[in-house]
Amino acid sequence: xxxxxxxxxxxxxxxxxxxxxxxxxxxxxxxxxxxxxxxxxxxxxxxxxxxxxxxxxxxxxxxxxxxxxxxxxxxxxxxxxxxxxxxxxxxxxxxxxxxxxxxxxxxxxxxxxxxxxxxxxxxxxxxxxxxxxxxxxxxxxxxxxxxxxxxxxxxxxxxxxxxxxxxxxxxxxxxxxxxxxxxxxxxxxxxxxxxxxxxxxxxxxxxxxx
Amino acid sequence: xxxxxxxxxxxxxxxxxxxxxxxxxxxxxxxxxxxxxxxxxxxxxxxxxxxxxxxxxxxxxxxxxxxxxxxxxxxxxxxxxxxxxxxxxxxxxxxxxxxxxxxxxxxxxxxxxxxxxxxxxxxxxxxxxxxxxxxxxxxxxxxxxxxxxxxxxxxxxxxxxxxxxxxxxxxxxxxxxxxxxxxxxxxxxxxxxxxxxxxxxxxxxxxxxxxxxxxxxxxxxxxxxxxxxxxxxxxxxxxxxxxxxxxxxxxxxxxxxxxxxxxxxxxxxxxxxxxxxxxxxxxxxxxxxxxxxxxxxxxx
Numbered sequence: 323x324x325x326x327x328x329x330x331x332x333x334x335x336x337x338x339x340x341x342x343x344x345x346x347x348x349x350x351x352x353x354x355x356x357x358x359x360x361x362x363x364x365x366x367x368x369x370x371x372x373x374x375x376x377x378x379x380x381x382x383x384x385x386x387x388x389x390x391x392x393x394x395x396x397x398x399x400x401x402x403x404x405x406x407x408x409x410x411x412x413x414x415x416x417x418x419x420x421x422x423x424x425x426x427x428x429x430x431x432x433x434x435x436x437x438x439x440x441x442x443x444x445x446x447x448x449x450x451x452x453x454x455x456x457x458x459x460x461x462x463x464x465x466x467x468x469x470x471x472x473x474x475x476x477x478x479x480x481x482x483x484x485x486x487x488x489x490x491x492x493x494x495x496x497x498x499x500x501x502x503x504x505x506x507x508x509x510x511x512x513x514x515x516x517x518x519x520x521x522x523x524x525x526x527x528x529x530x531x532x
Numbered sequence: 533x534x535x536x537x538x539x540x541x542x543x544x545x546x547x548x549x550x551x552x553x554x555x556x557x558x559x560x561x562x563x564x565x566x567x568x569x570x571x572x573x574x575x576x577x578x579x580x581x582x583x584x585x586x587x588x589x590x591x592x593x594x595x596x597x598x599x600x601x602x603x604x605x606x607x608x609x610x611x612x613x614x615x616x617x618x619x620x621x622x623x624x625x626x627x628x629x630x631x632x633x634x635x636x637x638x639x640x641x642x643x644x645x646x647x648x649x650x651x652x653x654x655x656x657x658x659x660x661x662x663x664x665x666x667x668x669x670x671x672x673x674x675x676x677x678x679x680x681x682x683x684x685x686x687x688x689x690x691x692x693x694x695x696x697x698x699x700x701x702x703x704x705x706x707x708x709x710x711x712x713x714x715x716x717x718x719x720x721x722x723x724x725x726x727x728x729x730x731x732x733x734x735x736x737x738x739x740x741x742x743x744x745x746x747x748x749x750x751x752x753x754x755x756x757x758x759x760x761x762x763x764x765x766x767x768x769x770x771x772x773x774x775x776x777x778x779x780x781x782x783x784x785x786x787x788x789x790x791x792x793x794x795x796x797x798x799x800x801x802x803x804x805x806x807x808x809x810x811x812x813x814x815x816x817x818x819x820x821x822x823x824x825x826x827x828x829x830x831x832x
Binding site for chain 2: 414472
């Protein structure tokens with residue numbers, strides 16, 4: 323395991339793999355060119371959009387809750403949160419669990435929202451549910467690979483974010499269960515190797531150490 | 533309005549499947565679907581007559597034709613096929629708008645509220661068919677989408693309802709022609725989407741005339757694999773519960789350190805052990821847990 327202050331803990335995170343695939347694809351979501359400079363900036367600087375901050379606040383409420391009803395309205399991190407839906411969210415008791423695994427000496431870190439003996443859960447907040455994006459993502463595959471679980475559930479919450487008044491309203495809950503497939507481990511390991519090569523070629527470690 | 537957090541329910545045995553088959557027109561999706569166990573095809577597209585190995589077909593002209601489908605109507609069948617699910621959703625959407633015009637915009641397209649109603653109505657209808665103990669096969673056209681330099685093939689269904697098609701399916705398989713052979717691939721790849729609850733490798737589809745029960749066999753194998761996995765899950769949960777009890781009964785540093793050597797290398801078990809050590813007032817010395825004084829003495 324790497325020391326707590328090692329830069330690789332920040333860079334070799336499961337959530338970075340999907341960013342890397344976008345960089346490999348050469349295009350941002352809006353179709354503009356995704357350059358190496360963009361990728362380096364994404365990895366080495368942290369900017370949080372209002373939507374991300376709102377999502378973090380919703381996450382915090384769920385993380386802190388054990389089992390039972392959530393309040394209809396609550397506040398967290400400066401955000402007013404409304405749960406405007408009737409839903410039952412099935413979530414294991416073990417929450418915010420860090421994961422770690424190495425492949426050929428390449429580390430990979432992650433933190434799952436909840437986990438039990440058979441499945442990993444990750445809570446997502448989004449303004450519009452794009453199921454293909456979740457199914458295609460590397461994140462769930464990496465979490466299965468790291469945890470040794472073969473079942474994964476994205477607990478997707480559709481939210482409306484009103485950044486100007488710091489209000490986030492949770493409107494819909496959609497659980498998306500996924501299962502590991504025969505080539506999953508190989509897919510994660512080969513992408514991790516490509517990712518490691520790119521990190522080295524771009525000198526990201528040296529940039530962070532400088 | 534409430535949102536309630538509950539523990540996941542115990543895994544239960546699966547008795548019927550929802551399978552989505554997608555691919556380009558003419559690739560043989562309907563022919564493949566007809567090789568499922570005792571199929572009844574609901575023909576929304578009007579194209580089922582082109583398929584080989586045709587079985588029973590109901591031509592659907594409007595959603596009302598299938599809305600109230602009852603168990604007795606399908607008693608002689610094991611599998612209900614929707615051909616295509618995209619067209620079925622269009623019929624259902626038209627039916628919903630007929631009953632509540634506010635669900636559509638002036639242009640005729642569904643409004644956001646309309647998509648919500650469509651998703652709910654479709655999930656309820658599908659749920660009812662499943663309560664009959666029937667398998668459901670959803671046939672869908674493919675849709676190519678650009679993702680940077682690469683093109684990925686996905687299920688073509690009405691807008692936001694694609695969420696329900698993918699979510700409710702146990703298996704999502706891409707039917708394609710590769711090197712002159714037809715294949716069925718449930719695995720998600722860089723080229724196409726997929727969902728593979730049964731852990732199938734890429735399957736080569738035989739000539740259906742020679743293997744008229746081909747998909748029936750695949751679906752039976754899927755059920756068998758999924759239920760074996762459910763048994764394995766129950767076993768894992770039971771083992772985990774046993775370990776948590778054992779860890780909860782550890783009382784000394786010596787017992788904790790002995791347990792380090794014997795516990796399974798599972799994230800939950802390891803965290804439970806660390807939690808128990810903390811409860812007992814132990815600290816990690818780098819290789820073992822010890823009482824704070826021992827750690828300080830060792831350092832001195």
